[in-house]
Amino acid sequence: MPIGGILLILQFGAASCAILYSRSNGLLAALIGAVSFNFLFTQPQFSIRMENIEDIINMATFVVVAFVTSEFTTFYQKQQKALRVAQMQADILRSVSHDLRTPLASIIGSMETLHEYSTNLEESEKTGLISGALQESKRLHAYIENILHATKIQNDLLIAARTPTDIERIFSDLESRFNTSRLEIFVLVSSPTIIASEPLLQQAIYNVVDNALKFSQDKVLIHVTDTEENLKITVKDNGCGLPNNDTEAPFQLFSSSRKGDIGKGGIGLGLNVARGIISAHKGTIQLRNTNPGCKVIIMLPTINEPAS
Structure with a gap:
């Protein structure tokens, strides 16, 4: 295999470590790759020497590739997280507007009926309206609790104090x-x-x-x-x-x-x-x-x- 191909493979390995793991791992892989390349494939073989400008350039290239790749990966991950948060917020707003409307409408309807026609309603009817409003209130409370917990989970803020x-x-x-x-x-x-x-x-x-x-x-x-x-x-x-x-x-x-x-x-x-x-x-x-x-x-x- 040509020396250039081996160099590219080692640089690809350093870049992959930076993408899959972290900047420090990428830089470590770059250092190992550069030293291995110098030790095995440059003259004199089986020794680590930086005797010419080409060896220095190869070493610098490994480090630059790993650093740039890790920076790009960090930026990409931040953008993806921001996109997930924005998507989650849009989903929550859509779900809230659709699904929370029903218990709210039921509660408002029951209270308005009780307020407007209280004198004309039997006690059993009043009890039924209050019971229904209370049940829908509990349902609404459960929905909101789940929304809050879901937001914490999606943003890695859920901490269980055990x-x-x-x-x-x-x-x-x-x-x-x-x-x-x-x-x-x-x-x-x-x-x-x-x-x-x-x-x-x-x-x-x-x-x-x-x-x-x-x-x-x-x-x-x-x-x-x-x-x-x-x-x-x-x-x-x-x-x-x-x-x-x-x-x-x-x-x-x-x-x-x-x-x-x-x-x-x-x-x-x-x-x-x-x-x-x-x-x-x-x-x-x-x-x-x-x-x-x-x-x-x-x-x-x-x-x-x-x-x-």
Whole structure:
């Protein structure tokens, strides 16, 4: 192979290290490439000498290629991140304008009816209007919480301040929050606590269970077990399952609801936020078709140290 071809290959390797890893790695690869080229392919062979201007130019070329490539890569990554943030903001605005309109309209309608016709309404009708407005308010609150968490996840700002957290309390609060007979929870753990960020973990589990209740008319079963290393949370519904057995699509940001779903669809944030929160806790979340229905499996490490 011509010497020029070998030189280009080594320079390409240095540039690749700068692109794939970091500027320092690229510069290190450039230095190694330059020294290797000088040692193996320049006269006198098998010695490292800079006796002529060509050797100095080769060394400088390696360094310049690695530096310029790393600078270009850094600039490109910043532009891509800015583009993702802008796209996310546009998606949020579009989803907010479309999906948050329904609960807001319901709340406003109920309150206006109560205000205008309060004297003509039966007590049961007043109670129904207030109950409906309260339910839609909770739905709106959940949407906004998910939007805030999604924004933090996309901008790498989600930090889980982990402390000892009571497992049974999490699921007791969850049961009270949903207040439905369709939810059955079995907590069978040997250790009563887990190191976690309780508000974030509650939000993640809430999103998963809320999703299961929407897509199933039957009971939703939650089983919680643990080992010395992991806490396992299984959420099982008997709904319509996932089309084409696509277990990744529901985790995508702003993914659309399943066709033929039961109940009201969301804005496509719940499971994406849940995955972000679980990942922040160094855990995993998986979705499986079970025919009928779906099963979500959450695995969380039980041996993490509290955040300092």
